[in-house]
Amino acid sequence: xxxxxxxxxxxxxxxxxxxxxxxxxxxxxxxxxxxxxxxxxxxxxxxxxxxxxxxxxxxxxxxxxxxxxxxxxxxxxxxxxxxxxxxxxxxxxxxxxxxxxxxxxxxxxxxxxxxxxxxx
Numbered sequence: 001x002x003x004x005x006x007x008x009x010x011x012x013x014x015x016x017x018x019x020x021x022x023x024x025x026x027x028x029x030x031x032x033x034x035x036x037x038x039x040x041x042x043x044x045x046x047x048x049x050x051x052x053x054x055x056x057x058x059x060x061x062x063x064x065x066x067x068x069x070x071x072x073x074x075x076x077x078x079x080x081x082x083x084x085x086x087x088x089x090x091x092x093x094x095x096x097x098x099x100x101x102x103x104x105x106x107x108x109x110x111x112x113x114x115x116x117x118x119x120x
Contacts, residue, residue, distance in 0.1 A: 034071075062085060
């Protein structure tokens with residue numbers, strides 16, 4: 001389900017969060033499905049439960065999951081979560097494009113990178 005790459009420069013909680021985010025966006029974890037418990041995930045990945053808890057908190061803050069006291073975490077309607085994430089990423093993208101312009105990146109360079117990403 002989720003795997004950790006210890007050579008990845010990102011913190012483990014980000015890898016867990018991003019892994020679940022991908023599972024939710026692709027529909028592997030459909031809306032309404034129960035997320036594995038923090039204890040289950042920590043045990044299966046052999047990492048600290050606090051790390052899983054942090055990833056779950058971020059998923060909830062981003063709108064991908066909702067916590068139900070005494071029941072666990074559940075996937076929300078993923079369409080809303082996807083739209084919210086898309087808007088956040090577009091905001092970040094606009095900021096990056098502005099910074100790239102300031103350091104002399106050409107429009108053709110940006111267009112080429114976008115085309116390359118869409119073709120992969």
